[in-house]
Amino acid sequence: MANSLRASTQGLEIVDRARQRRGWTKTSTARWWQDAHTSRATLRRFWQGERIQQDIFIAICQAVGISNWQAITAANEVPDSPTPRFHWDEAPDLENFYGRHEELDQLEQWIINDRCKLVVIVGLAGIGKTSLALALSDHIQQKFEKIIWKSLQTPRPLISLLDSLLNTLDNPTAAQIEQGIIQLLDYLQKHRCLLILDGWETTLEAEQKPTYHQFLQRLSHARHQSCLLITSREKPSVIEIETKARCLSLKGLQAADALMLLKAAGFNGQELGLSALIKIYRGNPLALKMVTPLIQSLFGGNVSAFLSQNTWVVGELLRNIFQQQFERLSCLERDLLYWLAIWQEPVSLCRLQSYLLPSTDPCEVLEAIVALERRSLLEKWWSDEQPSFTLQPLLMKIVKDKLVEQAAAEISQVLQTNDLRYFNVLRTHCLLRPGTDVFVGDYLLSRLREQLWRVYGPELQQILERLLGQLQGKKPLLIGYIACNLVFISKQF
Template structure:
């Protein structure tokens, strides 16, 4: 009834059978199908596909044909049973004496059982032969047909079976004709109700029907319509919810497709007026099904009638006709047309006039709406985009009936923002408030159990405590005294259960315990040898657990601040720790891909189990409040749900485009809420393992910028998955290269010295090469095991060097993408790589705080030299044009210049107030530019070490800087979504480049149905209130 797409089917079934199957986001359908068949060969499974003929011919479901053929043709130990009203042609050729594919005709109910069904409905009059003929010849023993015909005999033939058989002979030939006969007898209101049940595909309450049926066509109430409909069509009612049989859903879905197509052709609207064909009020997975089984077939029908170009004009004409109708009579027409336009135009609705109309049930969160006129329109039940960046932290309050407010969810993002969401009774989230909290990344947020206090820790090293009133007013009322502060980014904040204490963990290797009431630091806990990743209080508040990059977990006394235990066993950083609700278990998640479960018996800690299954670092873990589950989020883009009792993985949730940075359970343990670097917040149902809601943030922040060799073009890599080529003269976009396969976060782009190729790196572990002349894309073989952070071309454009999260450096041939050499001395992520001007050396900067120099001229893979001196990870390294000097930038807030020949530190430039992301030499080597997390660009005199210029027009972190080939212009790019071009002679910004935002030049004057937060979000994304 609610069929998953073929890809989803393969993933879901594979997850159920084998939790250890390696399904990657980037895997195409055929690769996943091969893996699926291997699972069926390894395990003995019984699979059922019911009513396959209902979907196999739909455009978005045709790959089921390949699944059937693969199962039928492959050798395996499993069995697939399908039901269908006709033999799928994909399997007909597989039937034979030497095959294992068989067809069996299903027999209907026997005569006595059929009589019993009829007797339960009413008393009917007829002979024994007539009964037998009806049940076995007309209905073929199908219980649905028996029930449906019984209602028809009641309504039309007054319970007289003989009369039906004499007068209804035309109906006997096909039961579908009986359904057609029923349909013709329905009033417009009854049709609207039955269509609504078919569209929703799940049980619907009376209140939902009253809300969703926009115009009651016959002037009667929905309750009256339900009563009259029940006498004509078989309605199933349970606990005040209504639904219809799956076969009826299929029948009426086809009716919807046919009628909607005809209404658009004739512009005479009834169905499209009274019913919205997709719903924003249903779970996300169900809305996707509605789009696939209703909207796509309608579009295909219309394209067949009008051709694609003419169809767009036809749909626009439909909207124009609405301008002359009273707003209250338009109903769902406009929303339905916009949803169809969205599919037709692939999410790009540019320059449309949607003014002065009511717009219902439209998901606008992923539609590019540039130069659209929404003026004086009304929005009903629409979903709007959010501006949140990568979600770094998430926290949910625990329900407290004495505090008169719904549960709250807080999220912190990479833009320094905190978002507060109301958690509704169905688990869904509604944005209540957003506010700037930190200058940069909000690494951690924590709500106390009542949701009255919120703590946050940021990249800026600041801890903030916010009070939240019942009307969601926010007041920052407590900051640590400067003498007590942390001296590095805050990676973890957590409240004790009684909200008296706050614990914070920092990259300065310390943990602090604070009094919430006074803001005083009570203890500074020292003992970890590396940065602290996660901290958590025990439920009784007496203990504090911490995890660190030193691979240990420490247990501390909250009262004395002393370390009571040090737990070892992990082979990599410990990112997160969590106590169970009863305090008897501790879980730890690590970069070694494992979760360790520690029992706590009389103060002693013992590792009782190690959970495996994730394929990369585990960033987040949480126990459910009821103690039954553990959830874990990983760098492998998956969320796993584990049983605390059996330690088995119960479900693997996929679909993410990046790592899961934070997870939490709802207070009732029914839902999991997750935040990801892919800018999404997702709500998962534990009961049915489906995504009920996905909130997507939108940002076009620019991670990398470079000049072409001739200086006429700028190339940028952006958070919206695109590489853009800009004219340096006009500032206009010349070309867009887009990553269409799936969500990726670009880290860096590089331009070949011959100006013909662009290379890009991303979170998907791959390197992509783009031919600027042809737009052709090449993907290098995925030799790196983790994300690729950095890339650089050799001076002759014949080689590439890459640095990865797998701690390795690789040398590649261009354009074939063969790996020529691998260097493996770094002890942590390799964040930056560069070639020397003569192409003989490579320099690499790492999270291990070292720079290494390598030779590419022989078979040696040992480094020539190691540069030490930075106190933090090294984000950027670059050679001077003469190859004699090397510059580096770090999150220790410094820029350093080194002598290449002996590794001597020549100078260290200080002045940035936070991480320094990028550094670049001027072509003559006299100046050095650096871009920082403090939103500034600093130009340094290399010889004197003095600050030459300070450029301050960016509003957020500056991620990339580069000089033009002639040395007259500096380009900078950052998280404020702009590229700025600076005149180095005057220090002035001579041009700002910005790609169109999601709602650029969209008019929202006089719009109704937007709250303050939504209206503000639309303005941030480029909308305006008329000019």
């Protein structure tokens, strides 16, 4: 091909170091091919050592700051391995990617060296699961004949997913789920494929869960030479019983990598408070990206001024995602989240259970804690070899707001119906953090009082007294924490 070039092995290493400095992936960062005025497919051909047009070759090098493009070219080198076939129409573009070297090494070890059939990347919303999966597939692409990316972010029936996969593999579509699984397994036995399913948590809806659970069991247990990589906010139960299955619980970015992200977002890296900002948001990439424009627009880039507000900006996207998770929790799991929000600090399982109302079987509490951990909603701390649990700061903010909203709604319902049975959270949870008697300034009580005052105004005090009067003579089990909470709210005046 006249006026075309291809990269040498050594040249690709130079480009690889240059793109890492910019926080770009090999083929998923849209800005790269946009700056080079080309396409993702052409960028992928560049990385595979194929010949591309000379002007595009030069533009790809210059986009990552390499002016000496001649040092990247190869004269007569032959590509080391066959070119894999990509089916990435459903894969998102990636803005940037920082760090995660240990995670990439661990995932590569499981998939390439240990030949695991099922690998799960699990973590809180916005933590970077999809970005890590994209970077990993870039990193190990030459080890597979085919790489297939399917998005489950929008729920779809299993038969629809199977038809899409079989069409991608040029196989006839299946009329039934069992037939489709057999056809897919037959292909995965004959070919070394990396199948990526992004957003597995949508399959955990009640109507989807049984069929997808069966699908996951079959693919992780059957004999084949391929790997299924899934990302999810919740860990599938099958991961616990399969010997060729592994799970990576993804945490936030390390401080240095998070700082690179913030610098790419417009900070110079010298601003006071950046380390505290990273710590508060636990290095969550999406949360940091969402709060950055607010700091820059409202506070002129003054991070310390933002932190002095002593609040966390969550963002509508993360709030909506959590709301979806919250709706799938059991009553006990929700109660535990509310109590952890009230405590505001790590609390042991034994101490937490002593405040539950009504008293709950310890086995049920333990199972609920495990379920919340599976959903990436808890932080675990160790003291004297005993685990304590708390919420991540982002979730702490969301759960507190949810608790205030629920408490206010219960008071409104009781006033409208004169039925004390509408007291639920206020009956089972003491809003004042255990071990303290500081009423004024308590976050939950102050927020609840403010919300009630906006509705009832100066009459609020009389309303609280009337509700307390209705509790007179009622059984302790019915009253629970209601009286205490109403007194605590009135103490805010």
